[in-house]
Amino acid sequence: MTTSTLTWLRLYAIAGILHLLLLLADHWQGLYASKCVLMPLLVGAVWAARGYFPYRVCVFLSLALFFSWIGDIILMLAAPQAQGQFLAGLVAFLLAHLLYIATFRTEIALSGGATSVRRTVIALLPLAGCIVLLLYTLRETLSHNGMWLPVGLYASIICAMWLAAFQRYGHVSQRGFWFALLGATLFILSDSMIAIARFGAPFAYYRAFIMLTYIAAQGLIVTGILYTWQQKVKV
Numbered sequence: 001m002t003t004s005t006l007t008w009l010r011l012y013a014i015a016g017i018l019h020l021l022l023l024l025a026d027h028w029q030g031l032y033a034s035k036c037v038l039m040p041l042l043v044g045a046v047w048a049a050r051g052y053f054p055y056r057v058c059v060f061l062s063l064a065l066f067f068s069w070i071g072d073i074i075l076m077l078a079a080p081q082a083q084g085q086f087l088a089g090l091v092a093f094l095l096a097h098l099l100y101i102a103t104f105r106t107e108i109a110l111s112g113g114a115t116s117v118r119r120t121v122i123a124l125l126p127l128a129g130c131i132v133l134l135l136y137t138l139r140e141t142l143s144h145n146g147m148w149l150p151v152g153l154y155a156s157i158i159c160a161m162w163l164a165a166f167q168r169y170g171h172v173s174q175r176g177f178w179f180a181l182l183g184a185t186l187f188i189l190s191d192s193m194i195a196i197a198r199f200g201a202p203f204a205y206y207r208a209f210i211m212l213t214y215i216a217a218q219g220l221i222v223t224g225i226l227y228t229w230q231q232k233v234k235v
Contacts, residue, residue: 001049001226008045009223015041016215023208035076038215039069042222053229056106061225064099067092068218086198087150093191094154097161100221104164104180107228111171123166124159127188131155134192141199151195158188165221172228180224186217 001009019034043065050058071092078085108115135142135152142148165184168177190213197206 002052004048005045005226008041008048009219012038012041012045012219016219019215020208020212023211024205032076035072036069039065039072039218042218045222045226049226049229053226054106054110057103057110057225057229060099060103060106061222064096064103065218065222067096067099071096083145083147087147090150090154094157097157100161100184101157101164103225104161104168107168107225108164108171115167115171119169120163120167124163127159127162131159131188131192134195138195138199145199147199151199154191158191162188165224168228172224176224176226176228178224179220179227183217183220183222183224186213186220190214190217 015034015037019031019038022030022034043062046058046061046065071089074085074092075089078089135148135155139148142151162181162184165181168180172180190210193206193210193213197203197210
């Protein structure tokens with residue numbers, strides 16, 4: 001990685017730690033400001049390394065982060081029970097996941113290899129089982145709020161994003177694979193906690209746990225992709 005890329009990633013880590021501290025201190029003004037800079041810092045890291053990986057990957061990844069930033073802003077400003085704003089944030093993150101899928105699939109396509117269907121199915125079954133169990137547990141509240149369909153659709157798309165990250169195995173570097181897969185896993189964990197807190201029962205420090213896993217997820221996904229393209233590739 002270039003020095004400038006590492007600098008952007010370090011700034012992201014610092015901003016993430018600061019955000020968590022402000023969250024624990026209930027300093028809402030600082031909290032809003034720190035959250036607004038998180039995704040732009042990752043975009044800075046991507047564009048600082050743009051000469052080292054394919055342009056299509058750079059564009060898809062940057063757009064995924066942009067829609068994540070839009071989702072962050074919408075959900076940050078949304079009233080606690082504002083279903084319309086929550087749905088708008090959900091749509092923004094759904095688009096972000098579709099772009100992450102496009103990023104991962106482009107990497108796989110550029111490698112020229114085939115993916116293992118058997119390995120994919122084996123990996124998908126326990127994940128899908130956990131998601132179905134969570135949705136079943138929250139079914140009454142989701143149905144009552146008219147959110148069963150949008151949340152179910154979103155859950156399917158984020159599973160597809162995780163699956164695309166998993167299918168990078170053997171097509172990218174080991175470090176790049178594991179970083180991105182761990183990031184995708186933490187993204188699912190973060191969103192699952194959001195679902196539990198909003199449609200189930202909020203738990204102690206749930207906001208801090210949600211943001212900790214979310215910040216780590218985004219950083220790991222970007223880092224995993226950047227590690228994959230340490231040599232310059234022209235597409």
